[in-house]
Amino acid sequence: MKSFLPLFALMAGLAGPIWADTPAGFIQSYSTEAARTQPGFRADVARGRAFAARDWGVSDKLASCTACHSDTPSNPGRHAVTGKTIQPLSPSVNPERFSDPAKVEKWFKRNCKEVVGRLCSPAEKADFIQFVMGAR
Amino acid sequence: MKTLPIVFAAFASLPAWADEARLTGPLLPAYKTECGSCHTPFPPGLLNPGDWKKTMAGLDQHFGTDAALDAKTAGQIGAWLQQHAGRTMGRSPDPEPRLTTTRWFVREHREVPARAWQDPRVKNAANCAACHKGADQGQFGERELSIPGYGRRHDD
Numbered sequence: 001m002k003s004f005l006p007l008f009a010l011m012a013g014l015a016g017p018i019w020a021d022t023p024a025g026f027i028q029s030y031s032t033e034a035a036r037t038q039p040g041f042r043a044d045v046a047r048g049r050a051f052a053a054r055d056w057g058v059s060d061k062l063a064s065c066t067a068c069h070s071d072t073p074s075n076p077g078r079h080a081v082t083g084k085t086i087q088p089l090s091p092s093v094n095p096e097r098f099s100d101p102a103k104v105e106k107w108f109k110r111n112c113k114e115v116v117g118r119l120c121s122p123a124e125k126a127d128f129i130q131f132v133m134g135a136r
Numbered sequence: 137m138k139t140l141p142i143v144f145a146a147f148a149s150l151p152a153w154a155d156e157a158r159l160t161g162p163l164l165p166a167y168k169t170e171c172g173s174c175h176t177p178f179p180p181g182l183l184n185p186g187d188w189k190k191t192m193a194g195l196d197q198h199f200g201t202d203a204a205l206d207a208k209t210a211g212q213i214g215a216w217l218q219q220h221a222g223r224t225m226g227r228s229p230d231p232e233p234r235l236t237t238t239r240w241f242v243r244e245h246r247e248v249p250a251r252a253w254q255d256p257r258v259k260n261a262a263n264c265a266a267c268h269k270g271a272d273q274g275q276f277g278e279r280e281l282s283i284p285g286y287g288r289r290h291d292d
Contacts, residue, residue, distance in 0.1 A: 081199075082174055083258065083260045084176065084265065114201060
């Protein structure tokens with residue numbers, strides 16, 4: 001049995017956000033991660049909305065998440081530089097959203113760096129998805 | 137119905153490289169996903185091979201954004217772009233190559249009224265889909281052309 005330990009350790013390491021494939025699953029795994037430093041953490045719609053709309057002062061054109069994604073997640077957004085239409089983030093109108101961990105992580109990384117000027121924390125990601133999904 | 141007073145001479149004046157296949161050919165799925173997320177997946181024939189190479193080499197700082205890809209995807213897209221690039225297309229004058237500033241593009245769009253480029257629905261010359269309704273599928277044919285504020289060029 002001993003020889004399996006490293007494998008389990010590896011799987012446990014991977015079993016963070018990377019393994020979710022539903023919006024609720026992402027919220028849960030980001031929340032679990034957040035709870036390590038903020039015991040009792042629960043994702044919150046209002047915090048998520050404030051995060052998405054906040055002007056971070058890092059980029060002129062891309063001041064906030066809502067500069068490209070509509071402030072109503074069920075509506076399409078528009079890329080603030082190129083003008084391209086961006087499909088709604090809300091999984092209830094766009095079922096492809098929050099189904100692919102690689103895609104979710106890639107865009108959190110890109111967009112957070114650009115807008116917030118750093119990576120987003122697991123707590124911020126959980127709040128954001130909670131907002132995008134709407135109130136429970 | 138207001139139509140643009142444009143004499144449709146485009147087909148006659150298309151240089152040899154710009155055959156229909158180049159403009160409307162199927163897009164590599166990875167190209168469509170990765171390079172069609174922030175803007176139209178531009179037709180590969182509208183930049184020359186050297187310009188595509190430059191573009192692919194600078195993805196981590198791509199027009200002020202991070203468009204970096206993993207090595208495998210980047211390799212696949214880079215090879216496909218080289219294969220389908222416009223071989224006789226002139227260089228883009230910009231240090232970061234733009235297909236919207238090549239002489240070919242400017243000439244092909246010279247009849248587009250200045251007001252149309254400035255229309256908020258267009259916003260940016262690279263927003264091909266504002267006028268070319270099939271742009272995201274790689275379709276730039278005349279039938280799918282509709283300029284905001286001017287309507288379709290030809291009544292059906």
